[in-house]
Amino acid sequence: MNASEGLWSHLTGGALFWLTLTLVVYTIVDRLSLLARRNPLANPVLHSVWVIGTILVVSGTPYETYFDGAYFIHFLLGPATVALALPLYENRRVVLRSLVPIVAALAVGSAATIGSVIVCAAIFDLPAMITISSLPKSATSGVAMGISQSVGGDASLTAIIVVATGIAGAVMATPLLNFLRITDRRARGFALGLAAHGVGTARAFQVHPLTGTFAGVGMSLNGLLTAVLVPLAASLIGG
Amino acid sequence: MVVGLAVVLLCQLVGEIFAYTTHLPVPAPVVGLVLLFGFFLVRDRWEWLPFSLRSEEIDKTCETLVQQMALLFVPAGVGIVQRLGILEANVVGVLAIIVVTTAFSIAVTAYTFRLVSRWFPAPTESEE
Incomplete structure (x- = not known):
């Protein structure tokens, strides 16, 4: 083995390299997304995931090795959910004035999401493990993984489906909501946060602070309701 | 900090x-x-x-x-490299769940919000 190969395997076996790579790739991709004027297709999460995923596959690095480094970032998902208290607090009056539509849209949206997953899984005859792991797909990663585990799902699979859902929601929200002629920023934000959690919320904050705040509200309330509804849905389809 | x-x-x-x-x-x-x-x-x-x-x-x-919330989802998303097999075997169904149910979820939620906020209009609304 020559010196450069030795150095490569030394670096790629440790946490420092993968943590740095994640931050560098994200920074570049986020910069490009800004240059693309935040076009929804230039979603920073989407492009970071495939770039880093390709590097892992090509270099033959196990995900566990990568995650040892990336865990420092992953851990902050919980604190970031807690931190949504700030935009919520700053906009509490606007949110309070919209309390009735919020509660109604939450109940209908959350149930419709879980119901549509069950219907979709039945149509495509998906294995039970995928169905169960997809039930909390609209809740934010940290929350959804916990829910999935508690109902016998595969938490890693849930994480992937959750992030993919977030990306899909963030990419399609603007054209879809324009097509549906929904102009109210509160409705747009709330729907995006409920359906596409933190990735959708990040997208909503790119568009407008009010949209972002309502996305944050939708995301946190749906995290709560999904935790209640998924065990019920799982026992229905399981038993 | x-x-x-x-x-x-x-x-x-x-x-x-x-x-x-x-x-x-x-x-x-x-x-x-x-x-x-x-x-x-x-x-x-x-x-x-x-x-x-x-x-x-x-x-x-x-x-x-x-x-910076979007960044925090990257490590979990990269986990896809671990589950390529099961996802590939069910690619159409999984894509349908990811795309169709998410679109449905956004549409239903936004429509419900709009409908109900017309029944219960906010006291002082600045729509901007």
């Missing part, structure tokens, strides 16, 4: 204790969010809190975390 992170983590920790001891199906970070909201309410009303708890740092930490 330090005091901000300490307060945020403390809220999450108490949330964890709450979820564990009550066995309620509430996610710890969501309980933490409610606690931090309560903290902000208290902070802006009561002057007697120690200075470090009234500092702007807490707001700045929260702002940073919220602004």
Whole structure:
């Protein structure tokens, strides 16, 4: 083995390299997304995931090795959910004035999401493990993984489906909501946060602070309701 | 930064204790969010809190975390390399779940919000 190969395997076996790579790739991709004027297709999460995923596959690095480094970032998902208290607090009056539509849209949206997953899984005859792991797909990663585990799902699979859902929601929200002629920023934000959690919320904050705040509200309330509804849905389809 | 992170983590920790001891199906970070909201309410009303708890740092930490939230999903998303087999075997169904149910979810939620807010219009609305 020559010196450069030795150095490569030394670096790629440790946490420092993968943590740095994640931050560098994200920074570049986020910069490009800004240059693309935040076009929804230039979603920073989407492009970071495939770039880093390709590097892992090509270099033959196990995900566990990568995650040892990336865990420092992953851990902050919980604190970031807690931190949504700030935009919520700053906009509490606007949110309070919209309390009735919020509660109604939450109940209908959350149930419709879980119901549509069950219907979709039945149509495509998906294995039970995928169905169960997809039930909390609209809740934010940290929350959804916990829910999935508690109902016998595969938490890693849930994480992937959750992030993919977030990306899909963030990419399609603007054209879809324009097509549906929904102009109210509160409705747009709330729907995006409920359906596409933190990735959708990040997208909503790119568009407008009010949209972002309502996305944050939708995301946190749906995290709560999904935790209640998924065990019920799982026992229905399981038993 | 330090005091901000300490307060945020403390809220999450108490949330964890709450979820564990009550066995309620509430996610710890969501309980933490409610606690931090309560903290902000208290902070802006009561002057007697120690200075470090009234500092702007807490707001700045929260702002940073919220602004950079998208980055935090990257490690979990990269996990796809681990499950390529099962996903490939069910690619159409999984894509349908990811795309169709998400579109449905956005549409239903936004329509419900709009419909109900027409029945219960907000007192003073600035639509901008």
